[in-house]
Amino acid sequence: MSKQHPIMDKLVSMCKRRGYIYGSSEIYGGLSAVYDYGPLGAELKKNIKTFWWKWMVQKRDNIVGLDAAILMHPRVWEASGHVAGFQDPLVDCRQTKARYRADQVFVFRPKDGDEKTLMFAFREGDDETGIKKIKKIAKADPATYEKIILTEVPVTEFNRIVGPDVKEPGTLTEPRQFNLMFKTHVGPVEDNANVVYMRPETAQGIYVNFLNVVSSTRVKIPFGIAQVGKAFRNEITTENYIFRTREFEQMEMQFFVRPGTDMEWFESWKQDRIDYYRKLGIRREKLRFHQHGPDELAHYAAAAFDIQYEFPFGWKELEGIHNRTDFDLKRHQEFSGKDQSYFDEEIKEKYIPFIVETSAGCDRTLLTVLVDAFEEQELEKDKRTVLHLHPALAPFKAGIFPLVKKEGLPEIARKLKEDLQHLYPVFYDEGGAIGRRYRRQDEIGTPFGVTIDFQTKEDDTVTIRDRDSMEQERIPITGVFNYLFDRIDRIV
Ligand code: GAP
Numbered sequence: 001m002s003k004q005h006p007i008m009d010k011l012v013s014m015c016k017r018r019g020y021i022y023g024s025s026e027i028y029g030g031l032s033a034v035y036d037y038g039p040l041g042a043e044l045k046k047n048i049k050t051f052w053w054k055w056m057v058q059k060r061d062n063i064v065g066l067d068a069a070i071l072m073h074p075r076v077w078e079a080s081g082h083v084a085g086f087q088d089p090l091v092d093c094r095q096t097k098a099r100y101r102a103d104q105v106f107v108f109r110p111k112d113g114d115e116k117t118l119m120f121a122f123r124e125g126d127d128e129t130g131i132k133k134i135k136k137i138a139k140a141d142p143a144t145y146e147k148i149i150l151t152e153v154p155v156t157e158f159n160r161i162v163g164p165d166v167k168e169p170g171t172l173t174e175p176r177q178f179n180l181m182f183k184t185h186v187g188p189v190e191d192n193a194n195v196v197y198m199r200p201e202t203a204q205g206i207y208v209n210f211l212n213v214v215s216s217t218r219v220k221i222p223f224g225i226a227q228v229g230k231a232f233r234n235e236i237t238t239e240n241y242i243f244r245t246r247e248f249e250q251m252e253m254q255f256f257v258r259p260g261t262d263m264e265w266f267e268s269w270k271q272d273r274i275d276y277y278r279k280l281g282i283r284r285e286k287l288r289f290h291q292h293g294p295d296e297l298a299h300y301a302a303a304a305f306d307i308q309y310e311f312p313f314g315w316k317e318l319e320g321i322h323n324r325t326d327f328d329l330k331r332h333q334e335f336s337g338k339d340q341s342y343f344d345e346e347i348k349e350k351y352i353p354f355i356v357e358t359s360a361g362c363d364r365t366l367l368t369v370l371v372d373a374f375e376e377q378e379l380e381k382d383k384r385t386v387l388h389l390h391p392a393l394a395p396f397k398a399g400i401f402p403l404v405k406k407e408g409l410p411e412i413a414r415k416l417k418e419d420l421q422h423l424y425p426v427f428y429d430e431g432g433a434i435g436r437r438y439r440r441q442d443e444i445g446t447p448f449g450v451t452i453d454f455q456t457k458e459d460d461t462v463t464i465r466d467r468d469s470m471e472q473e474r475i476p477i478t479g480v481f482n483y484l485f486d487r488i489d490r491i492v
Contacts, residue, residue, distance in 0.1 A: 005312040008240075008241065011374050014374075014385065014443065015041070015370070018444050020038055021038060022037075022038055023035060034245060034247055035241075035242050035245060035363075039395075041366070044389075044393060044394075044395050045362060048365050048393060049251065050392075051390075051492060052228065052276075053065070053251075054492040055279070056251075056253050062222065062223045063224035063226050063255075064217060064219060064223070064226070065226050065227065066213065066226070067228075068209060068227060071186070071196050074195055074196055074197060075335055075336070076332075077197050079334070080331065081299045081300065082197075086180050086181060087177040088103065088178055089102035089177060089178070090175065090176055090177070090236055092173045093163045093164075093171050094171045095166050095171040096165050096166060096171075098164070098165055099236055100164065100236070101237050103150075104123065105149070105150040106121070106124060107119050107149070107153055108133075108142070108145040108147055109145060109147075109148055110144060111144055115160070117160065118137065118160055119153065119160050119161045119169075120145075121150060121163050125313070125314060126164070127147070133167075137167065158170070158173075178236065180200060181232075181234070182198040182232045199231055199232065200233050201231055201250060202227050202228075202230075202231055202252045203252050203357060203359065204328075205227060206225045206227055207328045208332060210329065211338075211342075222257045222265065223255070224256065225254050226252070226254075227251075228249065228250070229249060230250075231250050242364070242367050248361060250359060250361060251360045253359075254357050255269065256353040257354050257355070258353070259351055259353070261354075262323050262354040263303070265356045266321065266356050269356050270289065270321050273319060274287060274289075279492065280390055283372060286372060287307060287318075288307075289306070289308070291304075291305050292304040292305070300325070302324075304321065304323070305321050306319065306321075309372075317364075318361070318364055318365065319359060320357070323354070324355040324357050326352040327355075328355060330352055370387070373388040374387055375387075384439050386442040386443065386445075386467065388467070389445035391484075391487045395445065396446045397420075397425060397426055397488055398420065398424065398426045398427070398484060399426070399427050399441040399450065400413050400428045400452070401429055402430050402451075403454070408457065409453070409457075410430055412457070413430070416452070423481075423485075424488070438465060438470075441467070447466070447467045447487070448483075449465040449467070451463045451465065451472075462474070
């Protein structure tokens with residue numbers, strides 16, 4: 001991780017040390033932009049998906065779930081526009097072999113230069129490097145330069161550009177389009193006739209099953225279909241840890257509505273999705289909407305807003321909310337030759353529904369909740385690292401601690417642990433000073449600490465310590481289960 005983001009460096013190190021996230025196949029040197037989730041990360045990820053599913057599907061009567069396959073008929077991706085249009089402009093550096101997305105590289109160009117004056121390219125957000133090069137190589141005043149995007153520079157002038165990681169001009173290649181879909185083959189013969197793609201979004205699995213769901217359930221428009229699953233993109237730029245990876249999970253919901261009501265539903269889903277992130281415990285001031293301008297809109301969208309989060313490396317997209325109109329179903333009707341229209345009993349009309357999509361990244365949500373929850377806290381006599389994870393997301397729901405390792409306390413504590421484990425992952429720890437045991441759980445985000453002490457033997461009560469306030473209260477041991485349930489499961 002970049003040295004410019006010390007908080008990210010600390011978080012990355014904690015994630016590795018405590019078993020949240022590891023690089024993929026590390027013993028072989030790793031695989032770029034692919035990550036594995038360790039014991040705690042696997043729990044956190046599962047909890048994020050469960051929270052989303054409860055919010056989007058379980059607690060509503062008008063959204064149903066789906067689990068479509070990753071591999072789909074290749075025509076799906078022709079219909080969706082991904083074969084022709086899902087590409088990024090790629091630029092290579094001949095000297096360093098580095099690859100850049102041309103639309104993420106900026107250039108300082110002299111305002112009054114001639115055909116010989118140099119231009120200085122740098123990565124998005126790294127203006128500092130460009131400015132340094134103007135001063136050092138051109139020995140000029142940065143104020144006499146203007147900032148433009150690399151794709152605006154005519155290819156005939158590329159020989160004047162000093163690339164982001166070199167000191168000489170003329171090393172950048174012409175931009176070429178690069179399709180982001182991973183290809184593979186079905187069956188033993190690798191030829192063009194049996195190419196299939198690893199899905200780059202889960203949405204298409206929902207569209208091609210729209211009529212299956214209508215005919216096999218009792219849903220009526222307006223209704224939604226939700227799905228959680230893996231997606232794959234051969235991304236060119238992959239910095240910032242798990243923010244942009246080549247294999248990731250999406251949590252997508254497609255809401256099918258009557259044409260003409262789409263913008264109303266679009267607005268209502270925008271609000272709903274912000275409410276969701278608040279419920280997840282994300283600080284409101286770290287969330288904002290970003291509306292897509294005409295040059296940002298995906299080929300399928302009539303309107304689109306991102307929900308962005310302020311990461312240590314800047315405001316970045318966390319989720320997209322799109323009005324996809326009737327684009328997708330119409331295209332599948334055209335490419336498959338199968339009628340995709342819906343008969344609306346209420347108004348006795350047949351139409352192709354419009355679709356409002358909410359598309360969240362699971363791994364990106366995981367990074368967001370970790371960043372938002374991570375704190376190094378100065379206490380009166382001490383300091384601690386604490387992860388303020390929502391109790392529903394925390395990998396362990398409680399630490400169970402016998403105050404001492406004798407006089408029957410471990411037996412009572414173990415019995416409580418076994419009872420709770422029917423529903424909740426809890427961590428039993430009888431080693432070391434109680435303060436140190438609390439700290440170990442604070443660092444990984446365990447929201448509650450249950451201590452069994454001598455009084456427990458007298459009156460069957462325990463103390464429960466709250467991770468965030470560090471306050472303790474005494475409750476009957478038989479009330480621990482309900483105490484956890486109210487704070488973990490009754491919240492969505
Ligand atoms: N079906 C619409 C769609 O896929 P998108 O904006 O390309 O829209 C939606 O992706 C969400 O998926 C993003 O907001 C992000 O959270 C997640 N996502 C996309 N590409 C990703 C990547 N390479 N790594 C991690 N998450 C990604």
